[in-house]
Amino acid sequence: MHGDLHARLAGVTRVYPGAGAHPPVHALVPVDLELYKGEFFAIVGPSGCGKSTFLEVLAGLQQPSAGTVTFEGKTVRGEVADGIGVVFQEDASFPWLTVWDNAAFGLRRNGIREAEVRRRVEDALAFMGLKDFARAYPSQLSGGMRQRVCIARTLVLQPRLILLDEPFGALDAQTRLLMGDEVLRLWRRTGATVFLITHALDEAAMLADRIGAMSARPGHFIEIIETRWPRERDSTIVAEPAFGKITGRLWERLRGESLKALGHSAMAPAAAAAE
């Protein structure tokens, strides 16, 4: 039922070397994942489980300590491959540039002719609902709009793999739902493969075709859940009974891992009571 293979991580580990009295940190133990063309994959897991490390290794922003990463059949080696776009959790808009110039940044860097820059930027800003703010500076926009500027900056480059590192982490719940709808629209329109990192189970359940539940550090997949949502979907699916089942399943798998991440015993409440 899956399409063509788009990216693959095989036996990937990532160890941050120790420094002084600090021992090395094992962020990822051997992890394998295959991403298929045009799918929407989300990763959820407790804080500090290595989700962002996973994304950075996949993007080529970090070298794996062992294992290989391939994108469109080519090995990714410490450099972001052509066709990969990344949106970060932090506000990465450039405050000294207007919304328009933010969106055009990558195109101008790549020497794209100005007429094509104009066409793509206008299209991306219209798509992200930023057309009326083209001459505004990021400081004049809300957090959600600034994040949309960053998405527009990625979108104009027409990436085939879009990596989203908790892009809505700093937004309120309602805005996150609406931004989720926009990401789904973007995914359908571009046909790109989308890889989302989030700590919000409901966000993952609403957006993704497949959800990888990660263990506490050192991170690895404890389960990959298929949501089986239709491609044409939006945030109204949160009212579906299946949505509750998916989030319930995710929480069942992640509760113990989250407790571990907090430094608690991972035992179930009933077992704890029996103790």
Next chain:
Amino acid sequence: MTRIGIIRLLVIVAMIGALELACRTGLIDHRVIISPSEMASALANLLASGAITADIERTLGVIIMVIVLSIVLGFAAGLVIHALPRVREALDPFFATYYAVPVFIFYPVLIAIFGLSPMPIVMIGVATAIVAMIIATLNGLDRVPRVLLKVARVHRLGRVATAMKLQLPAAAPYLFTGIKLSVSYGFIAVIAAEFILSPAGLGRDIADAYADFNNRRMYALILFLLIIATIVNAALHALDMRWAERHSGGRP
């Protein structure tokens, strides 16, 4: 003009008016301070006579040289020190206590080395102003958000392009603070150095007028320096506000 700007202007006008009134009514002895209108008239006469043109050229020339050298060298030094963390660690205490050292004490030594040329004044000025620029450069580069460096890698920018396109614009507000401080320190250091030992320049002129009890000339020169300093600072302030407006959504 903004409401605060109008209030600021009114306060200045009121203070000048009060001083004018106090001088004209004899509340302040004219041997101590002359009235502002008399200062302005004395300055106009001085400028028209050309008597201080050479001193103005010399002093402003030295100030501009000091400011340019401090900004350029301070920025370059800041970049180098930022790239060398161990050197920075060694220099940090020195920067923290730098302005506790009165650099003017080295003026006689510099005169002994360079003679009575503008060079010792330039050196005193640069020594006073440069550290503010170095510290501002270090602060600015420290505060470039790490995520921007990741964005640079996503866009596959090289080191130079990352510095020019992202790091410098991101650090610009801090660099501008360094420029403002360097301008102020450079101005103060040059006038003070001229005042103490220089054979020429506006600072020397003020000192001579003071020694000769020539209040009209002394206050005219002081007024001239105040006007120049105010214009320069107002221009820098306006630029700063414009920058802040972009960066903080009109809430500088």
